[in-house]
Amino acid sequence: MDVKEIRKQFPILDQEVNGKPLVYLDSAATSQKPVQVIEAVNDYYRRYNSNVHRGVHTLGSLATDAYEGAREKVRSFLHASSTQEIIFTRGTTTAINMVAASYGHTNLEEGDEIVLTPMEHHSNIIPWQQAAKATGAQLKYIPLQEDGTVSIEDVRNTLTSNTKIVAIAHVSNVLGTVNPVKEITKLAHEHGAVTVIDGAQSTPHMKVDVQELDCDFFAFSAHKMSGPTGTGVLYGKKHLLEKMEPVEFGGEMIDFVDLYDSTWKELPWKFEGGTPIIAGAVGLGAAIDFLEEIGMDQIEAHESHLADYAMKKMQEVEGLSIYGPEKRAGLITFNMDTVHPHDVATVLDSEGIAVRAGHHCAQPLMKWLDVTATARASFYLYNTIEEIDKLTEGLIKTKEYFGDVFA
Incomplete structure (x- = not known):
């Protein structure tokens, strides 16, 4: 994988x-965009901007072909069995909310259990809190091991005959933990439960095969995988989506409207009310083309190499605490003794280094870690070993700076 050549595709x-x-x-917060994606979105607006599915004119046909063509690219990328299982959304958050509000509110009742982990992003906690309040269901949490991983034995001990939904991140946005979602899904199915996988941090970085995972729902965002913001995908097994009611109503998702009742279109359009995110879908299609040309296996291997190297380099910085397992995805979350993570991020920014600082929309996990906030460095296909060295140098400068301030 020629990272220098790849970097040339990212103007920013x-x-x-x-x-x-x-x-x-x-990049765990949002990835940068290659020229191919920028040009694809620009080309849509410049050359064939039109609404989809409605007009019979040439621009409308071009827009519809591009929009539905992007859906097919997503289907292939996820190895789904049908484009009817691919719903375009505004992002992972919207996709999970859709499942919680439609499937959850319909299929949950008092005494049922929704099983999560403490490492979940708020977007995979709050919708289930609301579903539980609306239905009388209960939330249960699989305990974490000391290194921030999930053991299959703890999953077995947490699931019961009352478990109806298991919602879990494929990859933690804080710890970098890669959860055994295939095995968890198997156990969930043995209890008659469905699984909802938050794929926001896995889909950009590794191959995802939803049929192999056998998950029931899978959600991800375009903007974390070199695509546009405001665009995402919900994958759902067809037989489940067919039984679900839409959560947004209006134009495009209807079959027939009478004064007192209406009927819905077939999948996937019954979940895509209103003018859809056409440019976003076009951009996501271009991002998938870009990533597949490089190869997801190569991207995953490159990021694994960066993470291993960064772990070794950062562990040499005295006073640095690193959170999460040794084997992890391409991100490292850390704190520096006596220095607030916001201050760490500010000093690094003065060196041109952009990292994230805060609770990362994972306050329950911060509580489990016994911290209020952390700093996080996350890597993608365009990052280099030299940049890891600059990060380490920046951390040493930060430590020296605050050592002098408080001396």
């Missing part, structure tokens, strides 16, 4: 921040 990386070359280590 070729700049200075605070007089230093940009080192972008915040």
Whole structure:
């Protein structure tokens, strides 16, 4: 994988921040966009901007072909069995909310259990809290091991005959933990439960085969995988989606409207009310083309190499605490003794290095870690070993700076 050539496709990386070359280590929050994606979105607006599915004119046909073509690219990327199982959404958050509000509110009742983990992003906690309040269901949490992993034995001990939904992140956005979602799904199915997989942090970085995982629902966002913001996908098994009611109503998702009743279109359109995110879907299709040309196996191997190298380098910085398992996805969350993570991020920014600081929309996990906030460096296909070295140098400078301040 020629990272130098890949970097040439990302215009934003070729700049200075605070007089230093940009080192972008915040791809877990949002990734940068290659020229192929930028040009695809630009081409849609410049050449065939039109609504989809409605007009018979040429621009409308071009837009519809591009939109539905992107759906087929997503189907192939996820190895889903049908495009009817691919719903375009505004992102992972919307997709999970859709499942919680439609499937959850319909299929849950008092005494049922929704099983989560403490490592979940708020977007995979709050919708289930609301579903539980609306239906009388209960939330249960699979305990975490000391290194922030989930043991299959704890999963077995947590699931019961009352478990109806298991919602879990494929990859933790804080710990980098890669959860055994295939095995968890198997256990959930043995109890008659369905699984909802938050794939926001896995889909950009590794091959995902929803049929092999056998998950019932899978959600991800385009903007974390070199695509546009405001665009995402919900995959759902066809027989489940067919039984679910839409959560947004209006144009495009209807079959027939009378004064007092209406009927819905077939899948996937019954879940895509209103003018859909056409440019976002086009951009996501271009992002998938870009990633598949490089190869997801190569991307995963590159990020694994970066994470291993970063772990070794950062462990050499005295006073640095690193959270999560040794074997992890391409991100490292850490704290520096006596220095608030916001201050760490500010000093690094002065060196042109962009990292994330805060609770990362994972306050229950922060409580489990016994911290209020952390800093996080996250890697993607365009990052280099040299940038890891700059991060380490920046951390040493941060430590020295605050050592002098408080001396």
